Ligand SMILES: O=c1ccn([C@@H]2O[C@H](COP(=O)(O)OP(=O)(O)O[C@H]3O[C@H](CO)[C@@H](O)[C@H](O)[C@H]3O)[C@@H](O)[C@H]2O)c(=O)[nH]1
């Protein structure tokens with residue numbers, strides 16, 4: 001093993017060229033501090049657990065036993081989550097790439113081909129113009145165009161999306177040379193035309209007009225819901241749209257594959273070849289499972305194998321456009337490094353978002369999930385797969401580095417060379433065949449080959465399985481974001497997305513490939529398995545967060561103390577544990593150059609997600625396990641509503657829809673507020689009990705976090721306020737909870 005095989009505090013080049021490295025890696029400076037802090041904090045956690053055990057043994061009543069037991073369970077979950085999260089902090093690294101050195105050493109004709117996979121699933125939640133912009137930005141990479149093929153998977157089976165791409169294929173012949181000749185950085189036309197000032201050349205002005213016209217046509221078609229005759233310009237197009245018969249529905253339809261651009265024939269206006277552009281909508285039959293995005297990706301994996309079979313694959317969500325045309329060259333810095341190449345499975349870029357407001361109201365930046373923790377795990381065997389912004393070696397999806405699993409037919413194998421034109425009838429016939437519903441029956445697809453099935457987080461699971469197979473990955477986080485995408489801008493969307501992740505992660509955590517068993521064994525590295533365990537059991541945070549949101553406050557309302565008194569030494573232990581965990585996260589945010597407010601919002605959303613999305617996610621997972629429900633992949637909307645977007649920009653929380661996900665939050669808000677009011681009254685009357693201090697502090701913190709909820713219940717009249725229905729249900733449930741616990745607490749007043 002070469003440079004990346006050893007782990008040390010070094011900055012090094014690939015062994016091939018010590019003076020002109022393709023890439024470097026260095027350990028982050030605060031690693032030693034992390035380790036020291038982890039040691040101290042571990043002692044504190046052990047002390048806490050010891051105290052719980054003591055209290056449990058000496059509890060005199062059933063109710064006090066129950067309280068201690070609940071707190072013990074909560075703290076055990078928190079301790080587990082804390083311990084596993086430390087794995088990310090043991091050896092974080094930062095990498096840098098030098099494409100200029102690569103270009104000096106490797107000839108352009110030796111660059112590998114690239115197949116880009118873009119997934120879309122619903123033309124109304126994912127507007128076709130957005131998908132088109134993503135595709136154009138990737139087609140316009142700084143790379144030999146005849147080496148790029150862009151595949152669009154349309155799980156929405158929509159003629160509207162196909163129409164948008166027919167338009168895009170025409171626009172591309174103007175846009176690509178324009179970007180190349182003017183060295184444009186923003187290669188998503190919508191971003192470029194929105195950002196630059198009025199000083200455009202007449203050429204730019206012309207192209208802008210073309211773009212606007214295309215946009216009008218596509219949006220007209222989408223608004224009407226059909227492609228009218230006037231928009232169809234030739235027989236070929238008509239023939240394509242004829243596939244949308246009256247029996248054609250998104251859940252039940254034949255395969256549609258349209259080669260919109262052929263890199264061996266189609267040229268742009270300057271005479272350069274254009275990249276391949278292929279529209280694929282796989283066959284769907286109502287009775288046959290389609291495995292959501294993983295299923296879509298596997299179809300693309302096969303269709304692309306038949307058509308182009310590039311050794312490098314980029315998987316991309318439809319909203320994640322390219323923000324840097326040099327990205328692929330940065331990937332090649334690893335692909336062409338002999339020291340890392342044999343086991344390199346994928347290169348992951350972080351998910352970054354545009355349109356997040358100043359203080360990131362919904363904590364959608366996911367700093368730990370998207371950047372800090374991937375850097376942490378990169379110092380072990382590489383980051384987890386995030387679903388988008390990922391360059392795979394095709395070979396990695398076919399078994400471990402030493403043995404390549406053979407696919408059923410020769411044409412699908414990663415080492416097969418395609419030597420027929422992509423439009424030849426037998427190639428297209430085979431492509432249709434491998435895109436059919438029944439193709440995967442009795443094969444290894446989704447289990448040993450390709451993207452893995454069995455969970456709603458196919459990305460996390462697939463990356464994990466590849467790493468178990470012995471592949472390593474690399475985290476690439478350049479200064480200028482490689483890709484940018486949309487983040488949801490209303491609370492219901494944020495919580496629903498997170499609920500889906502919750503279900504999916506538990507599906508991994510409790511599967512036969514659970515990272516806690518298989519992972520730690522087959523990855524060989526204990527620490528790596530801990531990282532994966534952390535996220536697989538992430539939704540279990542719902543347990544402690546729910547208990548801490550209700551139990552101490554209900555006890556407070558009954559005058560019962562559950563935490564140590566100020567005068568006890570244990571008091572300081574609690575303070576240390578609390579401030580330590582918060583302080584460490586805050587420090588990580590600050591070191592990363594993030595404002596205090598952003599951190600505050602992130603921690604608030606942490607609490608909200610855990611008590612709402614993860615509780616619902618856990619329940620849905622349980623219902624699914626006993627066969628009572630079948631949670632699906634509910635696609636996150638990428639449509640921006642003007643009124644909502646205005647409130648979002650002002651940082652106002654958006655409730656609006658009566659989502660059940662708001663109920664636990666509203667209940668917690670009510671219980672905490674009442675306990676705080678109740679205790680304030682008694683303190684005002686001169687009855688301060690020091691044993692209740694920590695409970696008051698906790699309730700105070702939660703009330704402070706939930707201020708937007710009170711506001712949404714009582715002070716707002718806009719469409720984003722808390723629906724009255726939710727307030728009534730939550731008040732009723734909170735009242736019932738209080739009454740039930742009141743009777744229990746009466747038994748144990750001491
Ligand atoms: O049946 C489906 C459902 C979804 N998608 C596509 O999957 C992508 C991600 O869907 P989105 O609704 O945006 O989900 P997010 O929760 O935002 O996605 C994150 O989480 C997913 C599940 O872990 C990953 O697949 C994504 O890459 C990751 O960005 C989109 O391009 C969809 O079009 C499909 O192709 N088919």
Ligand SMILES: [Mn+2]
Pocket residue numbers: 317319636
């Ligand atoms: Mn998304």
